[in-house]
Amino acid sequence: MLVRGRIAVWSGLCAGLVALAGSPAAAYYHFVHYTPNGLIQEKFDLRVLPGKTVTCLVSDAGLSNTIFGGTDSFPSALAQIRQATLAWNSVDTSDLRVAFGGLETVGTPQSTPGVDIVFEDMPPGVLAFTGHTTTGNIAVGPNGPFVPIMRSTVHLSRDFTQHPGPSYSELFYTTAVHELGHALGLQHTFTGAAMSTSVTRATSRARPVERDDIAGISLLYPKGGNFVSQFGSITGHVYTGGQGVHLASVVALRPNGSAVSALSNPDGSYRIDGLPAGVYWIYVHPLPPDANVTSPVDANGNPVPPSGPTETLFWAGFGNPGTRDPSQFGTVSIAGAGQVVSGVDFSVQSRAAVSIYDVSSYSYFGQSAVSPAYLNSTQPTGMVVAQGVGITSGSGAAPGLGIQLLGGFAPPAFYAYGSPPALAIPLVFPLNGGTGPRHLYFTLPNDAYVLPNGVNLTLKQPPAVSGATPNPDGSVTISGSYIQPDSRIFFDGQPAVTSVPFSGNDQAGNVTVQPPAGASGQTATITVYNSDGQNSMFVQSQAPQTYSYAVTGSTGLVFSPASLPAGTSSMVDVAATGNLRFVDGQVTLGFGSTDLTVQRIWVLSPTHLVANVTVAQSAANGPSEMSLLAGFQLYNQQSAFVTQPFIPTLPAVALPPVNANPAQSTIYPGAYVSLYGANLAISSGSATVTLGGQPLTLLYVAPNQINFQVPNSFSTGPAILNVNSGVANAFPVVVQIDPPPPVIVAVTSSSNVLLDATHAGLPGDTLQLLVANIDPTVINTPSRIRINAGGTDLAVTAILPVSGQSNVLLLQFILPKSLSGQQTQIYVSVDGSPSNPITIALRSS
């Protein structure tokens, strides 16, 4: 009765909020404010972030206050945090870029929003937590009003001998990804995604963020403002007793794939966006009591809590009551971008308490327990162990409990064991049981619970490392079992670069890699990660293979300039001293403040690099810390860099210069380039510009813009750009000159018929693109190539060299059957550099 009373009170209040809010947007799992003008979220203001990039800085107190066991080290922890920033940075439907910015000195004044990461003592039971700072102000951006996040802080335990340590573990990495998600504006979800609490999280090094995370971050920071229109959506209401349910979690679940979810609004309405084409089950479940979700706040800043607990129920089709019988589950088909399926409503019963929650699944590899469970479906049987609230009672299973693995598996038998009790669930695999995630489904006589991705099916055993043999050239040959051609080899928290591809078989094989640059005398733990989500720690966590770096002498560096005025950009030159060595792709340079952004680094030699640095115009003046992480070699110096006051009259280049052709994102010989900035010229004839020491002919000159053409014969690679306004020099910057973009020469059908706007291709047919100006080494890294037809990215089915033409390749792909209309446009891009589009006609048969 008490619970129902609360629901009634909140339902009434929430109805009032909806009336105030008008038509609220999707709540998803963000930090939400209900205002008289609608629902708004807390997020970073991209307009004040340089390059729309939020920089994550780690407190240098971690150098002295962290505790490590064995061979673990602070640089390894930094490397993992860097990897975690890359996971969020890789979400290309999000406009927010995420960068690791090295170390900072606590207390350094900074005006640009950012993320601070601190290592500190935690109360027992707390391993990590994250919060963010707002001022209550509401800003209005291109996608509507929002509450700007001024600063986020991630608090991690300084004791790496305790969970989620050690730093090189996958658990520390997925925890860092999770906490950074909070820092960016995401709350907990319950779909097995990165933002799920660790009890149910099912992400891995191979899949650090799931569709749910991608939807969450992309809805907050939509690239081009049109994330919603690129995918499908499902909308509906959740009611109990005719009243809307507030903060019910509604989940769209692919039978053999990931889930995307949303929370309901005060009136019970919900909207799930970001759904790729496919078939979905839809279910609603209550937030668990330990959800740790911060409730939305009303216009006065008071929290609007969730409605009381309800049952969990699947949608059973339009007009049908909900169900918990898998044979009655309704499905929603999303055919493509922009499709909205509406009216997927639920009527649920309230409950005195949430019946089942916090269920974890495990599988066992010898002495090691792995969560979520990984099972080899080529074996006849496998064993899953489940533990959680509500699935056991006393020492046995909860009365009336049923368990299923959704997606074509027979309901398994199960039994309870141990104390506290767990459930052992032996599974019999059907022939061709498949691979990928499967969902565990628990039912009680009057309720249910879904554990998305509770079981991951694989076709092989986890990899194991049996040897790490150093070679004279500095590479290391890793040998072992179940290493795959696409395995990634990590030394502590950093990936190694493959130098000799895998050879061998499942039982014995080897791959040769170039280890990340190590610190003197460092011992790194080697982990092999396979694309199926398994890694060698499944079977070797007690005695992992290690690699010891040579003991070398002291390291150091010199850099210049050591000071810059606010509002400028400049090249910074860094030279290594002693035994410090740089490797391209493994260097992070930072200046200890989110006001200073390192735009790009060029490693010119093992002892020399240059970087473009931008100082925000509003930057706090004064000293800050310079740090450099090269592999595991860490160098830092407090107060080494000084931000000087803004000089209004100084010529200042804005980075990066851009190709005048908006379809092109790179600059190459022959390209027309626009260089923006301030005070670039005092008159139209006053400015001079040199590129690589070569004077340029200027096509347009204004104080805030200069246009020029890169000479056709200009060499590719980094080149220094100097601007003189007529009275003063801007600080020099580096411009990357890339090879020209690929050019589609011809499109042919599988029968070698030339296709164009009048000669039609057949959807479903295999087509060939003859592409010139293409780097021939892409044959070894097909992921660098993207073929797009009619707005859809397509897989490249084959890459073939063309005899006698080194920069020409033949790319094969299948024209999708889903294409319709009279014509379609095709283009290919390499490393993000797009070709000319080419149009072909379409025929239906």
Place this chain on the structure above:
Amino acid sequence: MHRGMARVPAAALALLGCLAPLRAATLERLSLGDMIQKSTAIVRGQIGGSYAAFRGNMIYTHVSVAVRETLKGGAQASVDVVLPGGAVGNVRQTYSGVPQLAGGKEYVLFLWTGKSGLTQVIGFTQGVFSLSSGAGGQSMAIQQSTSDPMVDPASGQVIQNTSGIALRLSDLRSLIANASTGAAR
């Protein structure tokens, strides 16, 4: 109970008891024994006034707790408990999962004072027990993360098998006293 064709390995059975830390990367689930052992003080107290203040870049909400009973640690009339987050002027810091302590309400708090000198609740909501009247008027201590709906208000009995903890206050006193005696030995 059904018995499958494959048995859980004995080693796995032994391991399961060690799994609790693996289940939580952000919050580690603590048993009552863990909380008794790892807390530096356990008090029953009434929540008084609160204020928020910066400590470095971080805002903590300081909550004054009038101590009614000390169950572990040195006797003190009141204790200043800090919770991450709060509002100072127009600056607000938000941390998910931080317990809410209602002014005027009585709780049993499992506290931990670290090197920083700040006294915090252990395990966020895990270290906060609300007090309510159970059957026969006996005081029940109910872990905050399980919340009120876990208890039948009529009988005062726990109505759901939960991972949270609910027990008589008198039993909690005994457990803490016994643990302290054991530790003293």
